[in-house]
Amino acid sequence: MAGNLIEITTDNFKKEVLNSEIPVLVDFWTEWCMPCRMVSPIVDELSEDYKGKVKFTKVNVDNNTQLATDLEILSIPVLILFKNGKELTRIVGANPKSYIQEQIEAALGK
Numbered sequence: 001m002a003g004n005l006i007e008i009t010t011d012n013f014k015k016e017v018l019n020s021e022i023p024v025l026v027d028f029w030t031e032w033c034m035p036c037r038m039v040s041p042i043v044d045e046l047s048e049d050y051k052g053k054v055k056f057t058k059v060n061v062d063n064n065t066q067l068a069t070d071l072e073i074l075s076i077p078v079l080i081l082f083k084n085g086k087e088l089t090r091i092v093g094a095n096p097k098s099y100i101q102e103q104i105e106a107a108l109g110k
Contacts, residue, residue, distance in 0.1 A: 004047040006057045010067045016057060018085040023108060024055040028071075028078040030062045035094035036077040042097045043079070046104070054081075054104065081107045 008016055008026060017024045027043045029036035047056035061068040061076060071080070079091040081104060088107040091100055 004051060004056055005044070006055065008057045008059045008064070008067075010064050013059075013067055016055070017082050020055055020082070022053065022055055023081060023083040023088070024057055025050075025104065026080045026082065027056070027058045028061050028068060028073050028076050028080070029058060030060055030076060033076050038094045039077045039079070039100075042100060045097060046100065049101075050104070054108075079103075083107070 005027075006016055017026060025043070025046070027036075027039065029040065043056060043058070046054075050056070059067060061073060075092060077092075077094060079100065081088045081090075089103050091103050
């Protein structure tokens with residue numbers, strides 16, 4: 001996991017995501033998921049691009065099944081952008097960096 005990424009668990013989700021003062025992108029993934037492995041380096045790059053503007057986090061759904069269930073994560077990878085404790089956008093599947101960046105920018109403009 002890159003230095004800018006915070007590992008999220010059921011225990012720290014509220015503090016790190018819902019109560020964050022800046023928007024938070026949460027990457028829902030697991031080790032055996034090949035599309036997740038394709039998205040991971042993109043999330044790492046974006047965490048550098050948006051440093052200080054957006055907090056980047058990761059949730060291993062195998063280790064946090066209740067959190068994934070509560071957020072209705074039906075397939076992975078899923079990226080969810082939260083702002084002020086509310087979901088702004090949900091990006092499902094392996095998408096190119098440009099698409100993910102467009103979705104972040106559009107959501108932040110709301």
